[in-house]
Amino acid sequence: MTATREQAQALLEQLAGPDATLRDDQWTAIEALVVQRRRALVVQRTGWGKSAVYFIAAKLLRAEGRGPTVIVSPLLALMRNQVQSAARAGVRAATINSSNVTDWNDVHRDVASGDLDVLLVSPERLNNPDFRDEVLPALARDAGLVVIDEAHCVSDWGHDFRPDYRRIRTLVAELGSDIPVLATTATANDRVVADVSSQLGVGGGDTLVLRGGLDRESLRLAVVKVGNPAQRAAWLAEHITDLPGSGIVYTLTVAQANDVAAMLAERGHAVHAYTGATETSEREQLENDLLANRVKALVATSALGMGFDKPDLGFVVHLGAPASPIAYYQQVGRAGRSTDSAEVVLLPGAEDREVWRYFASVAFPSEPMVRNVIDALEPERPQSTPALEPLVDLNRTRLEMVLKVLDVDGAVRRVKGGWISTGQPWSYDEERYRRLEEARQREQQAMLDYLDTDECRMVFLRRQLNDPELIDGERCGRCDNCTGAHYESTVDESAAEAARERLMRPGVEISPRRQWPSGLAKLGVNLSGKISDGPGPGRAIGRLTDLGWGARLRAVLDGPDAEAPDDLVRAAVAVLAAWNWETRPTSVMGLDSARHPVLIASLVAKLADLGRLTDLGTLRYSVERRPVTAANSAYRVAGLSGSWEPPELPPLDGPVLLVDDLTDTGWTLTMAARTVRQAGAPEVLPFAIAAVS
Incomplete structure (x- = not known):
């Protein structure tokens, strides 16, 4: 050459x-x-x-x-x-x-x-x-x-x-x-x-x-410990106009990105949410808006992370800490690529560790679960991922991850029409996965140490990345610890209250399930195609990951079973009052619960009293019912089939409001609603205290 x-x-x-x-x-x-x-x-x-x-x-x-x-x-x-x-x-x-x-x-x-x-x-x-x-x-x-x-x-x-x-x-x-x-x-x-x-x-x-060396000469790193989610959101609303140019505000979850973007937009700031749930065409438009400085910021999850190139990006703010300093360094690297100075601010929250634990819980599954996947496949007859779901107790996301890893390892192969087994021997590297979990724990602790360190913050991050050019005693001279210039961490009480009211505005839509999972016949359940006898659209007070209601809902659901507190009842009434339903419910019923029977029953009674609804009591578990722990949709439906005793209902002239404590996949409310409708209810509207996400 x-x-x-x-x-x-x-x-x-x-x-x-x-x-x-x-x-x-x-x-x-x-x-x-x-x-x-x-x-x-x-x-x-x-x-x-x-x-x-x-x-x-x-x-x-x-x-x-x-x-x-x-x-x-x-x-x-x-x-x-x-x-x-x-x-x-x-x-x-x-x-x-x-x-x-x-x-x-x-x-x-x-x-x-x-x-x-x-x-x-x-x-x-x-x-x-x-x-x-x-x-x-x-x-x-x-x-x-x-x-x-x-x-x-x-x-x-x-x-x-x-x-x-x-x-x-x-x-x-x-x-x-x-x-x-x-x-x-x-x-x-x-x-x-x-x-x-x-x-x-x-x-x-x-x-x-x-x-090479990993110092970023333009970045001015800072940590600001403000307080609860509403105070952090209020801090951002107060300071975002002071930050240079346009930038990115990172959150840990999709719900947080949507909530914060809505709150900031209502305060007059030119911001939009950008998450993995954002449509591709809209993502492109939002990226162009940020590149052209038509917005002050995109409030984003890690979907706007690696490689996004805006050389003059003026700031990166994190509402919540990523689970490792390495991930944090990667995201803050979006800022200051061709500018002399860029602001990088981290506002950690007490709830960050709960988010970390959730994402860790969906890591690579145990050996028996993986063996089930291998055993369910055949060498000659391809099976699609949906067809495999009824045969293994894994949800779609984790099943796809297992199949990809097994494919790389040679135990399975993707072909036209789905997946086949190769017959090649495969061993579960338990030692590696154990060491991975230990490494994650160390990285999470390192992130917590970053929040509290009094040493140079850039040096701290470079050490985590084993920077070969890092010199003992070196300091960046730009971060809050080096300069002694710290952001004000107090927030105006009225601004914090306004942010709290916005974030605590209750109400999350629960979209009904519309299609039965494939392969139910293999599990002895004669259901397929579109769901014609399930619930209508529902509501929840909030998500467990919300910046506003999340902490309050977690406290209620994680605490001892007790009557519904007044603030929860008021929030439920506010959600119902804002619900633009086609036909107002005329009765209310609670779902049986092993963890929160008192909470649900008391909320049902109070809603019946305040809303002048007929209290239908509790949809009781059948004696044959067994707790359902499966994450896979087909397994969940099969496990939930026959879980409740058919209720004896009076003549009903309107929808039934069906109340549960927590909704995740939506299958519990779907199957329970079928039971209530088969007993004579013309329509069922689900209502949950909290949605998982």
């Missing part, structure tokens, strides 16, 4: 502007890939210019007649940024992901004809049967370069492990010996670096490892 540093410099100027200068270590990486055809692992801070390395390398390789560069990229927002960046350097790039299905055939054609320089693919595409069997072999044979962006996702020791990413090692193993491989990330400690190197086969003696 004859590529020169001068050529690379010229391409960088096209990509980043005439004032851009190629760093020595960027050229080292480019030369290793283009001239020496080596494999490289680049661990460098956000803003260092990792994308410049692979776009310049892609262009130089194409100039030499090599095939297209394949970039495995994890997020749609990141892909959109990368395509736009590539175009600036004259790099012809396209993506294959879930948002552009209609373009896939055209993209495949452009790859085959050589009209593309760069193909960005989501990791999920790597095991799509058509792509894996028809497109991937040609790419593995003819690619000029393979790039694994955000490579920490390969490692389950990383803060954002994704099973689909582990399929990349299969792609890398099938590459020709002269096809270079580049793995890049900004957030990897020693353990993650070793794991990624091992899995991708880039850790051999001939591998180039470029690992």
Whole structure:
């Protein structure tokens, strides 16, 4: 190869502007890939210019007649940024992901004809049967370069492990010996670096490892301990206009993002919510609004995380702490990439640890559950994920994760029509999962230590990432601990009360289940298709994850069983008063409960009295009823079938309000509503004290 540093410099100027200068270590990486055809692992801070390395390398390789560069990229927002960046350097790039299905055939054609320089693919595409069997072999044979962006996702020791990413090692193993491989990330400690190197086969003696310092000279880190959720929201509403430029406000849950965005918008701030539940087209518009400074902030979950590139992002605020310093460093890295100064503020909450515990509870399941998945599959007859659900006690999300891991491990294989077993032996790495849990516990404690430390905050984060350039005694000179300049943590009482009233405004819609889970016949339940005899739309006072009602609802449901407190009753009445139902309920009934019989019965009695409703008492459990703990929808429905004694109802001329303490999947209220309707109720409207999410 004859590529020169001068050529690379010229391409960088096209990509980043005439004032851009190629760093020595960027050229080292480019030369290793283009001239020496080596494999490289680049661990460098956000803003260092990792994308410049692979776009310049892609262009130089194409100039030499090599095939297209394949970039495995994890997020749609990141892909959109990368395509736009590539175009600036004259790099012809396209993506294959879930948002552009209609373009896939055209993209495949452009790859085959050589009209593309760069193909960005989501990791999920790597095991799509058509792509894996028809497109991937040609790419593995003819690619000029393979790039694994955000490579920490390969490692389950990383803060954002994704099973689909582990399929990349299969792609890398099938590459020709002269096809270079580049793995890049900004957030990897020693353990993650070793794991990624091992899995991708880039850790051999001939591998180039470029690992630089992780200091971010523009970031001004601060922690502000304000108090309860309403006080933190009020603090944000009071200070957001003082923060420079536009930015991102991160929350831990979708519910929190929606609540905070609504509260800030009502206060006149130009903000919008951005979560994993946001439609793709709306996400693109919101990203463009932030890039063009048409909004002050997006209130986001981690869905707006890795790789989103707004060089002049002026601030990042966290309402609630992520579960690890590494995840926190990755998110704050969105700010200050081309500015002299950017504000980074963390407002932790006492409820953060409960959110951490919830996400930890849905980690990789136990060995017996995984064995059930393997045993349920056959070698010749593919089964879809919905068809597998009735056969194993796992919900859809966890089942898909197990299948992906087993696929990577060779025990199962995805084919057209679903999944098959391979018959290959498989062992459950219990020791690894135990060590993973221990590592998560240590990271959570480190995050708590970050909140209380009096040392330099940037140094603290760099140490967590094993920064090779960190010097003993070093301080950033910018964070609140270094400068002694702390944000005011007090909040105006009237502002806090206004925020509390907004966040404590009760009322969450419960959408009814409309379709029975497939495969119920296999479990002895004769139900299928659309649900015609279930409940109508319902309401809950709030979600357990709400910034407003969450803590209060958790206190009521976690405490001893007692009569419904007055504030809960008032909230229930307010929700009912605001409910725009087609027909007002004329009666009310409670669901039997092993944990909260007094709470539910007293709420039913008070609602009957205040709303002049007929008190139908309690829908009692049948003597054959057994507690249902299954997370899988089919198993839940089967377990709930026959759980209640058919009630004897008086003649009813209107809907029944059916009251429960907590709703999660919605199946309990669905099955209970069927029982009540079969006893003569014309309609059932569910009402829950709390929704899980």
